[in-house]
Amino acid sequence: MDDSWKDEIPTPALVLNYNIMQKNIETMAKFARDNNVNHRPHVKTHKCPIIAHMQLKAGCKGITVAKVGEAEVFAQSGIDDIYIANQVINPSHIDRLAKLSKYIKISCAVDSQKNIMDLSKIAVKNNTELEVLLDIDLGLGRSGVQPGEPALEMANFIKKTDNLKLIGLHGYEGHLTPMMNLEQKEKMANECYKKIVDTRDLLNKNGFGINHISTAGSGTYKYAAKYDGITEIRPGTYVFSDEHLHMVESDFELAVTILGTIQNQTGKKEFTTDAGAKAIATGDGKPVFKEFPKSKIRVMNEEHTQFKAIGAEGLEIGHKIEFFPAHICTSINLYDYIHIVKDNEYVGRWEISARGKSY
Ligand SMILES: Cc1ncc(COP(=O)(O)O)c(C=O)c1O
Helix, strand or coil: CCCHHHHHCCCCEEEEEHHHHHHHHHHHHHHHHHCCCEECCECCCCCCHHHHHHHHHCCCCCEEECCHHHHHHHHHCCCCEEEECCCCCCHHHHHHHHHHCCCCEEEEEECCHHHHHHHHHHHHHCCCCEEEEEEECCCCCCCCECCCHHHHHHHHHHHCCCCEEEEEEECCCHHHCCCCCHHHHHHHHHHHHHHHHHHHHHHHHCCCCCCCEEECCCCCHHHHHHCCCCCEECCCHHHCCCHHHHHHCCCCCCCEEEEEEEEEEEECCEEEECCCCCCCCCCCCCCEECCCCCCEEEEECCCCEEEECCCCCCCCCCCEEEEECCCHHHHHCCCCEEEEEECCEEEEEEECCCCCCCC
8 A cells, every 4th residue: 555645744743544534423423313312522532623523514513522721722613512521620710611601602510519609609700601510420430429319419509509500410431431341331331321310300300300411432322322311422532543442342443543763773673663652642551553563562761662573574764653552532632733644645734722721
């Protein structure tokens, strides 16, 4: 295959196979349509407005982000329906959220009385109303109130608070994503959904009128979409997939690699590339070689990866090497641009505008 596009990209670099990403977007859009559920993609994976617009064009209604800084970037790109699937705690962040609420539809998740009071106070000060989803802990243990009575108590607290509107329930069963036993995974996912749907029923018996339940990522969306009462799914990683996701969900192909160049030969079949731990996030495991996956990484330093080539012939200094990172989202956040290859041709680079917007 002609891979002359590799010579047009200075390394280390992020490279997106446009065709694969397009197929991933279409696959998920068709699934959401067929199952009559809204897909609100979590854009923390790509942090790139042009890709979010492609997802919206395919049928998604709105996007999901984790931080106010990300919401600002995507709002400025023209997206007007954003859910922050996280708690917004710092008063200065809440103030920016209140300002965004003046010109787009924006909501966030809540799970504590202190945060609810702070949101209310700053919403009143800004003369705006903030929409919130009540975060229900489905077993991940990272955030959320317990389902049932504790959730009802917190919903009543929101109701009594000025300038806040409870618009739905939030869940995230991310602890189930890595499970390899799919039968067991489906059973446990359904137990999570039962808890959140039962909680909605309890709230509605007590005078609330809640229909909206948002949950799931790329490892559980299939089960969530089929569960009666779940109205929205939030998969994000599916758009590029990665080594970890691909082990449990093979409907999506890997669309992004990190391109490096061999810069040293240190022995027979032993090489060093210019892509090290500052080019490929390693917190969730080592990357895999795209073309010769049996090759062994010996050491990863900040600027170098030393490896023994296995199953590769004719490698020499100057050769380009493609890596699949174990976890794509943290690698994306290392780069200002992603280089685009379409129909095997280099077509330019897109800015990762929300890169580093963790505040
Ligand atoms: C709250 C929340 N929702 C949705 C997602 C999307 O999950 P995934 O990246 O597996 O698609 C995440 C991922 O971190 C998340 O934290």
